[in-house]
Amino acid sequence: MATANPELKEKVRALVRDVLAAVPAEVKDAAPVTEHVVVNSLKAKAERDWDRDESSRSLITEDDLRDLEPGSRVRVSADVRFTPLAADIVSARNIRLITKEARDAGLKIATVAIGADHGGFELKEQLKGYLSDLGLKVRDFGTGSTEPVDYPDLAHAVAKAVSAKQADAGILIDGAGIGSAMAANKVPGIRAAACYSVQLARNAREHNAANVLTIGSGQNRFDEVKAIVEAFCTSEIKEIRHKNRVAKIESIDREYRK
Numbered sequence: 001m002a003t004a005n006p007e008l009k010e011k012v013r014a015l016v017r018d019v020l021a022a023v024p025a026e027v028k029d030a031a032p033v034t035e036h037v038v039v040n041s042l043k044a045k046a047e048r049d050w051d052r053d054e055s056s057r058s059l060i061t062e063d064d065l066r067d068l069e070p071g072s073r074v075r076v077s078a079d080v081r082f083t084p085l086a087a088d089i090v091s092a093r094n095i096r097l098i099t100k101e102a103r104d105a106g107l108k109i110a111t112v113a114i115g116a117d118h119g120g121f122e123l124k125e126q127l128k129g130y131l132s133d134l135g136l137k138v139r140d141f142g143t144g145s146t147e148p149v150d151y152p153d154l155a156h157a158v159a160k161a162v163s164a165k166q167a168d169a170g171i172l173i174d175g176a177g178i179g180s181a182m183a184a185n186k187v188p189g190i191r192a193a194a195c196y197s198v199q200l201a202r203n204a205r206e207h208n209a210a211n212v213l214t215i216g217s218g219q220n221r222f223d224e225v226k227a228i229v230e231a232f233c234t235s236e237i238k239e240i241r242h243k244n245r246v247a248k249i250e251s252i253d254r255e256y257r258k
Contacts, residue, residue, distance in 0.1 A: 049198050050075040053223040055100040065089045073098055107135060108205075108236040109168035113161040115141040115154035117180075120173030120217040122146070123225065127171070130226055134233065139167055155183035155192075155214075162211050163189040170212040171229065177216035184212050188257065191249065196220060198231040205235035209246045 050073040054060055058077065062085035068074070070093040078099050082090065090097065112131055116124035121143055131138045141157040143149045151174040158170040170192075172180035177194040184192035192212035193204035196219050204210035213232045215225060237243055 049073070049224070049227065050098050053227075054080075059083070060086050062086045062089055065093075065095065068093065068095060070094055071096070075100055107233050109136065109233055111137040111139065111167045111169075112233070113139045113141055113158045113167035113170040114172075115158040115170070116143060116173035116217075117151040117154055117175075118143060118146045118148050119175040120215070123173050123215070123217045123222070126222060127173075127225065127229065130229070131171075134230065136233065151179050152183040155180040156187065159184040159187035159190045159192070159212060163187050168211075169233070171232075172212060172214045173217050174214070175216060175218055177214040177219065181212075181214040184214065188253065191246070195228055195232065197224075198227050201228045201231040202235045205232055206237055206239075207242045207245075208249075209237040209243070 052068065052072065053075045054064060055075045055077045057064070057080065059081050060076065061083045065074070065086055066089065068089075072093070073096045075098045089095065114124060114128065114131070124140075128138050128140060139161065141161065142154055151172075154174075155172050158167075158172055161167045162170045170184070170190075172184060172192070174180045177196075181192040181194045184190050190212055191208060191210045192214055193200070193208065193210040194214045194216070195201040195204055196216070201213060204213070210232075213229065215228065220228065237246065
């Protein structure tokens with residue numbers, strides 16, 4: 001067998017280096033196309049109640065679960081059934097099943113005032129239909145398009161309606177849900193809470209007697225928003241210790257309005 005020529009080897013290596021050096025940087029550094037975009041990465045995954053909502057299905061197959069990561073949380077109906085292969089996936093990947101809770105004695109409010117700035121307009125329009133399906137009477141205070149508006153104006157209008165007892169509760173939507181809560185809370189008698197989960201919405205009602213819910217249009221998927229709204233509308237303050245604390249909040253409010 002002939003021995004390879006060292007000089008020839010070095011020439012080949014030099015040629016390869018020259019070719020690689022000539023490749024444009026944008027080609028060498030090009031990132032692969034992303035198929036799944038993570039929206040709102042600043043929000044901790046642990047704050048979400050579930051990773052996927054399959055509660056509308058009565059039968060879940062392996063195709064419904066195949067792309068889930070180990071440890072994922074899936075919301076399911078109380079009477080759901082699984083195919084054998086789907087059950088194997090649940091077990092093998094340690095998927096946590098979260099049973100959809102039944103409403104607690106139904107709605108606690110009858111009418112709701114809703115408002116949104118331009119960033120929350122589309123979500124508001126989606127949500128109005130869902131609120132009507134729940135059996136609520138909806139009063140829309142705008143905005144009516146995606147043209148830029150100032151969120152304090154919409155928050156003020158909704159809060160005034162709730163304060164004047166023209167609606168039992170209010171829902172406000174802007175980019176983060178925080179600014180609208182701040183503006184609404186300037187109106188006497190308003191306790192607005194920005195909520196990003198079912199637990200927060202329920203706590204806001206049961207512990208703090210919140211009468212306005214504020215939502216960030218970029219913070220939750222629509223199925224999560226529906227669950228948050230449902231929790232808010234089907235919960236109410238009951239325990240005396242929580243009512244006493246809310247009374248202290250109202251006392252502080254009156255002190256600075258003298």
